[in-house]
Amino acid sequence: MERLIIHGGKPLYGTIRVHGAKNAVLPIMAASLLAEEGVSMLDEVPYLQDVKTMKEVLLSLGVKIEEGDRWVLDSRELTSVEAPYELIGQMRASFLVMGPLLARMGKVKLSFPGGCAIGNRPIDQHLKGFEALGAKIRYEQGYIEAECPKLIGTSIYLDIPSVGATENIMMAACLARGETVIENAAEEPEITDLANFLNGMGAKIRGAGTDTIRIEGVSHLHGTVHTVIPDRIEAGTYMVAFAITEGEGFIEGVIAAHLTPVIAKLREMGVYVSEEERGIHVVGTQKLKPVDIKTLPYPGFPTDMQAQFMALLTKAAGTSVLTETIFENRFMHVPELVRMGAKIRTDGRTAIVEKSELVGAMVQATDLRAGAALILAGLAATGTTEIGQLHHIDRGYVSIESTLKSLGAEIERKSWSEPEGDGSPQRGHHLFIPAPSIARATLK
Ligand code: UD1
Numbered sequence: 001m002e003r004l005i006i007h008g009g010k011p012l013y014g015t016i017r018v019h020g021a022k023n024a025v026l027p028i029m030a031a032s033l034l035a036e037e038g039v040s041m042l043d044e045v046p047y048l049q050d051v052k053t054m055k056e057v058l059l060s061l062g063v064k065i066e067e068g069d070r071w072v073l074d075s076r077e078l079t080s081v082e083a084p085y086e087l088i089g090q091m092r093a094s095f096l097v098m099g100p101l102l103a104r105m106g107k108v109k110l111s112f113p114g115g116c117a118i119g120n121r122p123i124d125q126h127l128k129g130f131e132a133l134g135a136k137i138r139y140e141q142g143y144i145e146a147e148c149p150k151l152i153g154t155s156i157y158l159d160i161p162s163v164g165a166t167e168n169i170m171m172a173a174c175l176a177r178g179e180t181v182i183e184n185a186a187e188e189p190e191i192t193d194l195a196n197f198l199n200g201m202g203a204k205i206r207g208a209g210t211d212t213i214r215i216e217g218v219s220h221l222h223g224t225v226h227t228v229i230p231d232r233i234e235a236g237t238y239m240v241a242f243a244i245t246e247g248e249g250f251i252e253g254v255i256a257a258h259l260t261p262v263i264a265k266l267r268e269m270g271v272y273v274s275e276e277e278r279g280i281h282v283v284g285t286q287k288l289k290p291v292d293i294k295t296l297p298y299p300g301f302p303t304d305m306q307a308q309f310m311a312l313l314t315k316a317a318g319t320s321v322l323t324e325t326i327f328e329n330r331f332m333h334v335p336e337l338v339r340m341g342a343k344i345r346t347d348g349r350t351a352i353v354e355k356s357e358l359v360g361a362m363v364q365a366t367d368l369r370a371g372a373a374l375i376l377a378g379l380a381a382t383g384t385t386e387i388g389q390l391h392h393i394d395r396g397y398v399s400i401e402s403t404l405k406s407l408g409a410e411i412e413r414k415s416w417s418e419p420e421g422d423g424s425p426q427r428g429h430h431l432f433i434p435a436p437s438i439a440r441a442t443l444k
């Protein structure tokens with residue numbers, strides 16, 4: 001059990017280099033299952049818990065993996081079409097192995113996926129796509145089985161532009177007979193990165209990054225070399241870190257075009273943001289203005305930046321309105337921010353944020369980006385913030401505390417049972433009140 005301890009109020013200064021994108025590398029790792037010949041080599045793989053989980057999923061299917069500066073994935077001999085329940089349940093993105101396995105092996109059996117608890121996250125659009133390609137789907141005791149000796153290309157209209165469904169169907173369609181057209185497809189940069197990887201493997205995909213993707217099926221795919229795109233959400237989180245602490249920093253290696261709405265909203269709030277050749281320069285300000293934000297599919301404002309902006313908006317002079325349209329339960333950070341003094345009210349999918357004085361408190365990361373928002377709030381708060389449930393944060397940020405420390409933050413990770421060394425009770429025992437004390441307290 002670990003906690004992050006933050007002594008807030010220190011402005012951050014410095015340069016950071018952004019890592020490869022979590023949401024790009026996960027589907028790309030799944031797509032490597034399609035390579036019957038050669039090996040796939042990946043550069044800029046971020047060493048995250050989610051990447052380790054995907055690695056375990058692939059190992060369970062027979063993929064051989066070498067880690068390093070360049071990851072090597074050898075999928076030539078697959079040994080299984082069934083991934084263990086414990087792994088699929090841990091991370092929703094592990095469901096992305098379904099499309100490649102179905103296309104290459106003609107058969108796949110997976111349990112229903114898990115992931116961050118940010119509302120009901122169905123997979124109906126993934127399954128609708130596989131069925132349209134000719135797969136027979138069966139449900140059995142929490143498992144989904146799909147089968148089809150040879151997928152047949154077709155036209156698929158997604159009811160919502162789901163990122164995962166677009167990726168899963170695009171991967172499956174690469175080995176289908178004839179052409180597949182995905183309409184109302186998601187347009188996220190991670191989809192374009194996956195299409196580039198697949199095209200490097202010999203696939204014929206056009207239109208990725210628009211709402212209509214055309215995939216001409218090929219008979220087989222081979223390994224390729226690919227560099228994962230930079231993580232726009234990691235970059236956006238550090239941009240908010242500089243803004244919320246009234247600091248100044250440079251985020252190297254980020255593609256500014258992937259962050260257009262984030263940059264626009266920061267500028268609207270009064271933060272100085274300059275897009276330069278090598279990255280993005282951010283200068284915070286004491287005088288933040290309130291803004292209204294609505295999350296939308298790309299190129300709209302990313303839902304994965306909503307929580308971080310909520311933390312920042314508590315410092316703006318006035319009332320801001322945040323509307324979450326992608327996920328139905330993505331305000332779990334609100335009660336935690338309120339514990340830190342944030343003045344936030346929610347009404348359904350809308351949150352109203354007023355200027356607040358943030359004060360350190362003991363809080364829990366309820367999901368990945370909620371955890372990031374609490375770190376940001378802790379950096380800006382007076383006093384000490386202790387954040388628990390760090391496994392959520394480790395899913396998506398590479399050594400976040402050492403990066404923040406290098407920028408001047410007072411932050412450290414402590415083990416729950418670590419002795420304090422000063423005679424005070426062990427961490428984790430602070431909630432334990434011996435019975436006699438309770439009795440005395442009650443008698444007073
Ligand atoms: C991906 C990202 C996640 C991001 C999200 C939205 C990865 C690994 N994760 O998640 O960080 O927050 O995109 O930008 O890339 N939906 C359905 N039926 C489906 C599929 C989705 O109703 O079959 C709904 C979901 O419940 C959700 C919305 O569509 O409300 C968006 O989900 P989707 O775009 O699929 O997100 P993910 O791919 O899970």
